[in-house]
Amino acid sequence: MSALNIKIGATSHSAYDLRDHHPEVERSHTLTVLVDNESGVLARVIGLFSGRGYNIDSLTVAEVDHKGHRSRITIVTRGTEAVIDQIKAQLGRIVPVHEVIDLTVECTPVERELALFKVKGTGDKRVEALRLADIFRANVVDSTLESFVFEITGAPEKIDAFAELMRPLGLCDVARTGVAALPRGV
Known part of the structure; x- marks a missing residue:
């Protein structure tokens, strides 16, 4: 708000319209x-x-x-x-x-990433973490009585979705390799 209580760029008819009319998408x-x-x-x-x-x-x-x-x-x-x-x-x-x-x-790339997730939990949370890991085709690469380490590969969006579902179940550590990509097709 300016001193005159006029919002900058409030309407396209305003003398104070300072909006970028050609915003570039990032x-x-x-x-x-x-x-x-x-x-x-x-x-x-x-x-x-x-x-x-x-x-x-x-x-x-x-x-x-x-x-x-x-x-x-x-x-x-x-x-x-x-x-x-x-x-x-x-x-x-x-x-x-x-x-x-x-x-x-x-082109349309094939993108894959590898990630390791450490999830701490007991009881129902532990069972739910195993069930979700099975749905996402994640492998258990380490197991103790209090935690699992899951290995998952896939598109970055899949890795992000798995992380979001594991957070409430006791996700405590994540390691990601970063994206490896190649063009699709010939």
Whole structure:
């Protein structure tokens, strides 16, 4: 509220209409970056994000070509189309980068994540945790009289849904690998 009790942008007919009439939608993007597997490359890629104030929601890295010594970095980040285009252009300028693909835009990706959940509980909560784990096809990888450790793989949304259902049942610790993704089809 201003000193005159006029709400900024209250209506489109107001002289004080300061709303953005072309708001850009910020959404999640999955980028894969094929790089030479050499020391310092990951630090340079991450430095690009941190130096410009971009956030990384998920990051996975592994060597995918042993003979060619190349690794694939899979990054999940959020931004408008302009920000994502800028990130891709800047990644492409880093010398050991061979290819940058925005899987969210260029194709339909297959995305999977691995997570471990530690759930403490007894009695009915313990039984319910086992029942839900069976529904989500989670494996029990450790069990004590007071807790379970479940292993689950799937799309990030599946992992999030499992976590939300386990919270009231005694979820006390979570470890997630981050998203691994590839383009679907040929």
